Amino acid sequence: MVLTHMHYDHVGNFHRFPIAQFHLQEPEIHYAVGHYMRHKQLAKSFEPDDVCGVVRLNFGRSRGVPHGPGEIVPGIAVVPTGGHSAGCSSSGGHGARDRRCWPPT
16 A cells, blocks of 8 residues: 555555555655644644554555655555655556556656
């Protein structure tokens, strides 16, 4: 499962996916646990329990940590996009009937 970023409306409920492998760009986890969270305007989009949940997934080896663009499983890739959050990423791959969704050719 690709976590595009760690805002409260995009993460959580990890327990509902007990066999899932979660993927999150390394710069996003650094951002979510770093000094930027001291600023109320930046921290308001993050839920501390969800951030801790991602850390727990890492200790349980249930989290892949891509750093930059790459294929996380055959046919599915992630690419850092930034902007919305410090480590934001997008994902895509081959859809039904082998239609290319990402990256652009």
